[in-house]
Amino acid sequence: MRSPPQDAIRLADAARERYAVYAYSRYWQRETIAGATAVVVGAGALGNEVVKNLVLLGWGRIAVVDFDRVEAANLTRSVFFRPSDVGSGIPKAVALAVRAGELNPDARIRPVCADVNGGLGLGWLCQADVVLGCLDNRLARLAINAMAQRAQTPWVDGAIAELDGSVAVYLPGQGACYRCTLGRADWQQISHRRSCAWKEHQAWQLGKVATTPTIASVIGAMQVQEALKLLHGLPVQPGTKLHFLGAVNEADRTVYARRPDCVAHEAWGDVVELPLGSAHATLHDLLSAAAPHLPGTPAELCLTRDAIAALTCPGCGRRISLRPPRRVLAAGADRCPDCRLELQSPELLPVLAASDYGAFTLRELGVPLWDVVQVADDAGNTRAFELAGDRPW
Numbered sequence: 001m002r003s004p005p006q007d008a009i010r011l012a013d014a015a016r017e018r019y020a021v022y023a024y025s026r027y028w029q030r031e032t033i034a035g036a037t038a039v040v041v042g043a044g045a046l047g048n049e050v051v052k053n054l055v056l057l058g059w060g061r062i063a064v065v066d067f068d069r070v071e072a073a074n075l076t077r078s079v080f081f082r083p084s085d086v087g088s089g090i091p092k093a094v095a096l097a098v099r100a101g102e103l104n105p106d107a108r109i110r111p112v113c114a115d116v117n118g119g120l121g122l123g124w125l126c127q128a129d130v131v132l133g134c135l136d137n138r139l140a141r142l143a144i145n146a147m148a149q150r151a152q153t154p155w156v157d158g159a160i161a162e163l164d165g166s167v168a169v170y171l172p173g174q175g176a177c178y179r180c181t182l183g184r185a186d187w188q189q190i191s192h193r194r195s196c197a198w199k200e201h202q203a204w205q206l207g208k209v210a211t212t213p214t215i216a217s218v219i220g221a222m223q224v225q226e227a228l229k230l231l232h233g234l235p236v237q238p239g240t241k242l243h244f245l246g247a248v249n250e251a252d253r254t255v256y257a258r259r260p261d262c263v264a265h266e267a268w269g270d271v272v273e274l275p276l277g278s279a280h281a282t283l284h285d286l287l288s289a290a291a292p293h294l295p296g297t298p299a300e301l302c303l304t305r306d307a308i309a310a311l312t313c314p315g316c317g318r319r320i321s322l323r324p325p326r327r328v329l330a331a332g333a334d335r336c337p338d339c340r341l342e343l344q345s346p347e348l349l350p351v352l353a354a355s356d357y358g359a360f361t362l363r364e365l366g367v368p369l370w371d372v373v374q375v376a377d378d379a380g381n382t383r384a385f386e387l388a389g390d391r392p393w
Helices: 018-026 030-034 045-057 071-074 092-103 138-151 182-192 213-231 283-293
Strands: 037-041 061-065 108-112 128-134 155-163 165-172 240-245 249-255 273-274 298-313 319-326 344-353 372-377 382-389
Touching: 030 165, 030 213, 037 045, 045 061, 045 092, 045 128, 045 213, 061 092, 061 283, 071 138, 092 108, 092 273, 128 138, 128 213, 138 155, 138 273, 155 213, 240 283, 273 283, 283 298
Parallel strands: 037 061, 037 128, 061 108, 128 155, 273 382
Antiparallel strands: 155 165, 165 240, 240 249, 298 319, 298 344, 298 372, 372 382
């Protein structure tokens, strides 16, 4: 039986062209990859492998997100870190971006030194073709999942533990999202940690396990391959987790059901671009710019994560008011100045009214760079706005 006709392959000059070998693939589209944007969340062992693969492929724009700094333990698992990074104070995202840029100068790599739970602007995800999660805890995955759903951007989650790992693709509107996959035991652990998540030094200590560079290589490669398939319109299996069992070199799949009542499935719809930046624009500036796009009078900034307005000392009963309110308290800032006891009973605000906080800059109110925010008018209508004045590319 004769094979069906196929498109011709352009044979590139391997001695002259950097990406010549890829031209032998029938699905490969160099222009598509060169123009693509990826957001890699997590710059540890898995993040190093993912960025390495993206850079070797010639991925056009890569944002690397991490709030941590390089430690000695990272050197055994992370290909881009060096002994000179340890103790230097250099953020992981910066070290990774610099070294990856040396590997392939064609790639435009941006370090984003922020945590994902309130410190990463949604604009990064809105402008991305794919998000790759290289995280080590459930709280961070929940945050990325919610942001990806709002931005309607696909994300590929990777997880590693000793010899094993897993990969899952989550497509907004198709199949289960990450939140849909969590069971009762997962939520018990999350609830225990979430009760203290307003304290910066405790917010990320959930689900950390031992990892090796070998399993990071395996899972990181699988994640980028899924990203390539998404970019080229090839079939993927949304809401399905592939489990790789390194001890026996086997793999199996779990197909999760999409939960129709899952609160993470909210999409923000059309986003209006505003020429504002969070560092200089005040809440009054934002509401004024939003006015032409809402039927009523803009009155409040809706928060995706409640802000802390006040705390109470359990010893002396003193109420510590925070102005402006904070999303997270840094270590040492959660104690009574008189009793030195740990402050408790945080008073949380879901919205910030112009009458109370209009003069504060958006950054002072906890809005990160290049965020997408929701504004509500006095009739209860809401609209999403991108702070396009912060765009880095």
